[in-house]
Amino acid sequence: MQKVFKSCYELDRRCYERYGLTEDILMEHAAGGMAAYIQEHFEAGSSVLIVSGVGNNGVDGIVLARQLHGSYDIRLAVPFGVKSEMAKLQLQRAQAAGVYLTEEMQDADVIVDAVFGAGLSREIDEKTQFIVHRLNSFRGHRIACDIPTGLGEEGRLMPMAFKADVTVTMGAYKEALYLDEGKDYVGKIIRVDLGVSTVQYETGSCTFLLEESDLKLPSRRVETAHKGTFGHAAVFCGEKEGAGIIAGTAASRFGAGLTTLVVHEKISPPPYLMHSTVVPGTASAIAVGMGLGEHFEQEFLQQYLIDSHLPVVLDADSFHHSEILLILKQKERDIVVTPHPKEFSAMWEHLTGECLSVEEIQKNRFETVRRFNACYPHVTLLLKGANMLIMQEERLYINPMGNAKLSKGGSGDVLSGLIVSLLAQGYPGVEAAIQASLALVLSAGKYEGASYAMLPTDIIEGLPLLEGS
Numbered sequence: 001m002q003k004v005f006k007s008c009y010e011l012d013r014r015c016y017e018r019y020g021l022t023e024d025i026l027m028e029h030a031a032g033g034m035a036a037y038i039q040e041h042f043e044a045g046s047s048v049l050i051v052s053g054v055g056n057n058g059v060d061g062i063v064l065a066r067q068l069h070g071s072y073d074i075r076l077a078v079p080f081g082v083k084s085e086m087a088k089l090q091l092q093r094a095q096a097a098g099v100y101l102t103e104e105m106q107d108a109d110v111i112v113d114a115v116f117g118a119g120l121s122r123e124i125d126e127k128t129q130f131i132v133h134r135l136n137s138f139r140g141h142r143i144a145c146d147i148p149t150g151l152g153e154e155g156r157l158m159p160m161a162f163k164a165d166v167t168v169t170m171g172a173y174k175e176a177l178y179l180d181e182g183k184d185y186v187g188k189i190i191r192v193d194l195g196v197s198t199v200q201y202e203t204g205s206c207t208f209l210l211e212e213s214d215l216k217l218p219s220r221r222v223e224t225a226h227k228g229t230f231g232h233a234a235v236f237c238g239e240k241e242g243a244g245i246i247a248g249t250a251a252s253r254f255g256a257g258l259t260t261l262v263v264h265e266k267i268s269p270p271p272y273l274m275h276s277t278v279v280p281g282t283a284s285a286i287a288v289g290m291g292l293g294e295h296f297e298q299e300f301l302q303q304y305l306i307d308s309h310l311p312v313v314l315d316a317d318s319f320h321h322s323e324i325l326l327i328l329k330q331k332e333r334d335i336v337v338t339p340h341p342k343e344f345s346a347m348w349e350h351l352t353g354e355c356l357s358v359e360e361i362q363k364n365r366f367e368t369v370r371r372f373n374a375c376y377p378h379v380t381l382l383l384k385g386a387n388m389l390i391m392q393e394e395r396l397y398i399n400p401m402g403n404a405k406l407s408k409g410g411s412g413d414v415l416s417g418l419i420v421s422l423l424a425q426g427y428p429g430v431e432a433a434i435q436a437s438l439a440l441v442l443s444a445g446k447y448e449g450a451s452y453a454m455l456p457t458d459i460i461e462g463l464p465l466l467e468g469s
Ligand SMILES: NC(=O)C1=CN([C@@H]2O[C@H](COP(=O)(O)OP(=O)(O)OC[C@H]3O[C@@H](n4cnc5c(N)ncnc54)[C@H](OP(=O)(O)O)[C@@H]3O)[C@@H](O)[C@H]2O)[C@@H](O)CC1
Pocket: 012, 023, 026, 027, 030, 053, 054, 055, 056, 057, 058, 060, 115, 116, 117, 118, 119, 120, 121, 122, 123, 124, 125, 145, 146, 147, 170, 194
């Protein structure tokens, strides 16, 4: 798990004050990080086009030009000139080392975007848009310095943005790199140290980036265990019973000792799932919402869901159901809610009366989960999307490892099943949401068929292949 920051300016300042480093030491390391990446992936002599803007992001590009000149065919462009004293000094150094400026931007083996980084504070003008458009049209390998040009405040996408294959980000991971709409622009993200180790550079943060190594699988190390040791998941199976069956199957596959589908009418579930018209007395967690429709009467929901004290995961149709949403007020209960943006919009309107469009939610994903958390800190929110955001009690976790293979009906049902399985096995809500989200994306990652072909059952079948501690 890595820390994530809104901005690194404070952390840079701390480096100067606490460790006596200077701006150009930090820049030397920033450029060194990009140089190391290029040296690792491209033969000496390869052509490298570096386009530098007016701020310090541009200066990183100029320093990179000096560091690589001689070993690589460097073409440095400064289409807006150099303004700051530091930029002038670094350009002088680069030119003294033999770097020539070019006015023409032609395709190269490597394209480095150092036009704007963390300081982009307003819409880019036409000239910048033209430059970015041109860089995007090249076939070379595209590297963004710190943050791709065109990803603005909090990562909001401007009408034109550099489409990086790799973003080499300076010092620490930034939230701006993890807004859903920028996911196709940041490419692979690599962090570089700026002259002190990560531990020395970073301060505290309540935002974390989940990694593959954070996966901790349910275990069965106790030889005297029996099925009751691993909990009993009760999955409400509504109008669209397939959704409940997928969730129940995922719950069972992920280790729940027993899984029961709570049904209104008789159905024929797979043999490893039980079914019942009430929530069994031994149930240790409940999942509700997937394919629910108007299936259960209010009295039934009141008795078996709302008045229950069991840990619960609310998904899908729950977010349109104001009585079910009353559960969110129950502070003693472990509650996980898993809306996608449209469901969040419906839930938020039920809870607060405020209409938030899907677009507003997507443009402000971090702010949105923080606003929800401020109202319901005890509830674990998992906001679905290209980068899942999970938040409870002021701690926010980003899971960026999913991909478009998951964009298919039923993936979310698997996720609810995984969460209820872990809740049933005694995991606290936030841990259940984190681990289930990791299992979902990592299992999907193991699917080897075509990206369009993965079924929810393929995700479930990948679960036994997961490796974690
Ligand atoms: N200690 C450090 O500083 C370190 C910094 N590092 C590197 O520096 C980067 C941050 O540098 P930065 O703060 O200079 O920001 P940057 O992205 O270059 O642009 C700011 C300039 O652009 C201007 N501007 C903004 N928007 C604009 C627009 N739409 N259209 C036109 N102009 C616009 C803005 O002008 P202003 O808003 O003041 O008018 C200002 O002049 C960071 O990403 C990392 O790469 C690392 O080397 C580590 C050490």
